Amino acid sequence: MAQKAAKSLASRNTFILRRNHLVTVALHLLFLLFQILFVRPRSWVLYLTFCLPAIAIEVYLDVIGRPEYSHxxxxxxxxxxxxAEGLTDYMWDVVYWTWINILLVLIFGNNAWWLYLVVPAYTIYLAATTVGGLKAMFSPPKDDEGATTAASESKRQQKLGKRAQQRMTYQNQY
Structure with missing residues (x-):
């Protein structure tokens, strides 16, 4: 029973990595087979440009997720x-979208590679909404005319603000 959670995580990671490596190899072999068999060749530059980041991500996920055993x-x-959620989840999204893109290129041809631009567009959208959310979180609340509302401040904050204004007027008089 020792390290039951660690053992289950290790077995789950091993299963996930094995499954994803098999799907990746199968899709790339299928693409290469279609590349060789059909007269109209696919673009190697686009293939490498769009598949190498996903392969690099998959190698990175293998390095961080592969369990280690002693002798x-x-x-x-x-x-x-x-x-895990967050960056790991986003990396899997990139890998899965690359798989979908390879299938779309096999079906529709080289122009389907441009659908890969959905990934950076989605990243820009996420970054913009995150920055917008951070701005709203750190900006003080405003009323209809754009001035900050005194009602949202506690009584203690209002008193401290008045004292600070009085100190400034005293300093300006001298």
Missing amino acids: DGFLRRPGQDLD
């Missing part, structure tokens, strides 16, 4: 959780 067969490190 005795005991679990040393289960690896990081590959189902």
Whole structure:
């Protein structure tokens, strides 16, 4: 029963990595097979441009998620959780979108590579909404005319503000 959570994380990571590597290899072999068999060749430059980042991400996820075992067969490190939210989740989105894009290129031709631009557009959208949310979070509330409302301040904050104004007027008199 020792390290039950670590062992289950290690087995889940191993399953996820094995499944994703098999799908990636199958899709790339399918693409290469279509590349060789059909007369109208696909663009190698676009293929490498759009697939290399996903392959690099998959290698990175393999490095951080692969469990390590000692020579005795005991679990040393289960690896990081590959189902984690945040950046890891976004990396999986890039890998999955690359898979979808490879299939679309096989069906519709080279022009489907340009659908890959959805990924940077989505990133820009997420960044813009995050920055907008941060601005709204740190800006003081405003009333209809754009001035900050005194009612949103506590009584203690209002008293401290009045004292600061009085100190400024006293300093300006001398």
